[in-house]
Amino acid sequence: MIDLRDLYQEVILDHSRNPRNAGRLTEPSGTAKGHNPLCGDLITLDVLVEDGVIRDVSFDARGCAISVATASIMSDMLKDKTLEEAHDLFRRFQKMLTGPDAEAEGLDKLEVLAGVREFPMRVKCATLPFHTLRAALDNEPGTVQTE
Amino acid sequence: MNAPAGQNPEILAARDDFPLLARPMNGRPLAFLDSAASAQKPRAVLDGLRDFYESEYANVHRGVYLLSAQATDRYEAARETVRRFLNAGRPEEIVFTRGATEAINLVAETLGRSGRLEPDDEIVLTVLEHHSNIVPWQLMRDATGVRIRAAAADQDGNVDVEAVFREVTDRTKLIAFSHVSNTTGTVLPAREICHRARERGILTLVDGCQAVPHAAVDVADLACDFYTFSGHKLYGPSGIGALYGRLDLLTSLPPWQGGGSMIEEVTFERTTYAPPPARYEAGTPNIAGAVGLAAAIDYVQRFGSENIQRHESAVLKYGVDRLQAVDGVRLIGTPRHRAGSISFVMDDVHPHDVGTVLDREGVAVRVGHHCAQPAMRHFDVPATIRASLGIYTHASDFDALVEGLGKVKELFQL
Incomplete structure (x- = not known):
């Protein structure tokens, strides 16, 4: 059985308490809201995309350590990534959490969240920021739900 | 803390009527504190x-x-x-x-x-x-x-x-x-x-x-x-x-x-x-x-509704007292008359994280909005941790809960 310290690593606690890129963008090219009705986690995420490249990301999150830390680490990694790279990051992240084995290739700092796969009830906490990101990149109206 | 006064010996023994409660949870004795969501079933049923x-x-x-x-x-x-x-x-x-x-x-x-x-x-x-x-x-x-x-x-x-x-x-x-x-x-x-x-x-x-x-x-x-x-x-x-x-x-x-x-x-x-x-x-x-x-x-x-009420009030009061004594715990709702449930939040730790840690300690609680989002808005919290009791709940279940909250604080360095 995985130790809880592997889930709540120092890095995760730090990001959840001091989220990077917290706040809102003044002129985003896309905005989306994400909601996990199961636990009430809410995230509003802004992106600024120029010429197919993510220039800036900001978010407001009210949620558990896992979701806020994921949003924080994710936002740090997205700057100057192309849309295709961002989508690819989400695919890899999902694979790490729900795939047959914990493959963390190309996930860089997001790898600290690998322990979440041992807690199936918490996977949606980690994927909520990514679902919201995808909606923001598409500038989808409405709220993304995990349920 | 001393065992609560006013407990009924016959009701204390009721726990043995519920086979599931004997199941260890994550290597610990199960402290089932989620009866308000759904109660366990006695052999008679x-x-x-x-x-x-x-x-x-x-x-x-x-x-x-x-x-x-x-x-x-x-x-x-x-x-x-x-x-x-x-x-x-x-x-x-x-x-x-x-x-x-x-x-x-x-x-x-x-x-x-x-x-x-x-x-x-x-x-x-x-x-x-x-x-x-x-x-x-x-x-x-x-x-x-x-x-x-x-x-x-x-x-x-x-x-x-x-x-x-x-x-x-x-x-x-x-x-x-x-x-x-x-x-x-x-x-x-x-x-x-x-x-x-x-x-x-x-x-x-x-x-x-x-x-x-x-x-x-x-x-x-x-x-x-x-x-x-x-x-x-x-x-x-x-x-x-x-x-x-x-x-x-x-x-x-x-x-x-x-x-x-x-x-x-x-x-x-x-x-x-x-x-x-x-x-x-x-x-x-x-x-x-x-x-x-x-x-x-x-x-x-068989136990009598009044006996159940008296017994559970004693156990519930014990739970309230123990939780109120924990630093960093804030009860959500302190009504004059209470039955069945206690909701609370912890400073600086989201209920969902608390629930995951408690689960590892064998303590089953409900975390979230409890299908009562307007009530959450009333108290201005996104979610709470809820401990709720049943006829089989012992004071020791609340002891396990409080001990588990100690683990939460340790892990989150509070």
């Missing part, structure tokens, strides 16, 4: 279900053969058990439903179609309601044009009679509220609300899900028009519940779902409907569920 299926099962109200007659007798005897449990006047006033949610939908829909309501009529709820006592009324509102008003709770989570009647106008046709809040454990002044409503000709529906496991309920004394509860929170099977409705109301409201059992005569031109309760029980009902629910009621009544 499990055996009752098995015996019924093994020796008496058949469809009800249909066959002329002995087995069907016996199954019908058992099903109707279960109705009589529920009638006695709620002190309803007649068995026809008890309708079996899938649970309280279905019962509230039944009342909302039939009332909506009854022609008794006009646009601009009003329905009063409270901010503490479970979504199951909000959304059915909104669906009905959309069909009828009635308005919904919500009575406020105070900061401690009390809902006073005055707060309810502040929302009442001469357009109010119905007040629907929980007997006990599933979030704060607040016991609402149901008797006073219902009596005052009746004086003014306003109908009342009481959601008794969180009340019936913890105290005696008497619908005649309450003077409510509808009362409902779910069997699975009362140690019975899931998928069965009951609706009490005043007979003249059940007789005058239109049918709900159509199908077998609820009719007198069917032609393609016209169908006539059976009187209640059959009118509201279309299709083959949850026969074994009703039998299991009756077994659960028989089980709790």
Whole structure:
């Protein structure tokens, strides 16, 4: 059985308490809201995309350590990534959490969240920021739900 | 902390009647503190279900053969058990439903179609309601044009009679509220609300899900028009519940779902409907569920509702005291009268994270909004941790909870 310290690593606690890129963008090219009705986690995420490249990301999150830390680490990694790279990051992240084995290739700092796969009830906490990101990149109206 | 005074030795021993509670959880003894979501089942219910299926099962109200007659007798005897449990006047006033949610939908829909309501009529709820006592009324509102008003709770989570009647106008046709809040454990002044409503000709529906496991309920004394509860929170099977409705109301409201059992005569031109309760029980009902629910009621009544109430109050008070003594814990709701549940939050740790850590310690609690988002907004929290008790809950379960909260603090370096 995985130790809880592997889930709540120092890095995760730090990001959840001091989220990077917290706040809102003044002129985003896309905005989306994400909601996990199961636990009430809410995230509003802004992106600024120029010429197919993510220039800036900001978010407001009210949620558990896992979701806020994921949003924080994710936002740090997205700057100057192309849309295709961002989508690819989400695919890899999902694979790490729900795939047959914990493959963390190309996930860089997001790898600290690998322990979440041992807690199936918490996977949606980690994927909520990514679902919201995808909606923001598409500038989808409405709220993304995990349920 | 010392063991709470006022515990009942017979009820303390009840834990052994619940096989699941012996199951270790993540290598620890299970401290099951989520009975408000659904209670565990005693052997009397499990055996009752098995015996019924093994020796008496058949469809009800249909066959002329002995087995069907016996199954019908058992099903109707279960109705009589529920009638006695709620002190309803007649068995026809008890309708079996899938649970309280279905019962509230039944009342909302039939009332909506009854022609008794006009646009601009009003329905009063409270901010503490479970979504199951909000959304059915909104669906009905959309069909009828009635308005919904919500009575406020105070900061401690009390809902006073005055707060309810502040929302009442001469357009109010119905007040629907929980007997006990599933979030704060607040016991609402149901008797006073219902009596005052009746004086003014306003109908009342009481959601008794969180009340019936913890105290005696008497619908005649309450003077409510509808009362409902779910069997699975009362140690019975899931998928069965009951609706009490005043007979003249059940007789005058239109049918709900159509199908077998609820009719007198069917032609393609016209169908006539059976009187209640059959009118509201279309299709083959949850026969074994009703039998299991009756077994659960028989089980709790062996201890006596007043004994259960006294014993559980002692254990619950112990839980409140222990939690209040933990640094960084803040209770959400400190009502004057509490039954069943304690909600709280921890400084700097989200309830979801607390729940995951507690699970590892063998402590099962509910974390989230408890299907009561307006109540969460009232207290300005996104979610809470809820510890709720049942007849089998011991003070030691709260000890395990508090110890688990210590682990949370350690892990989150608080």
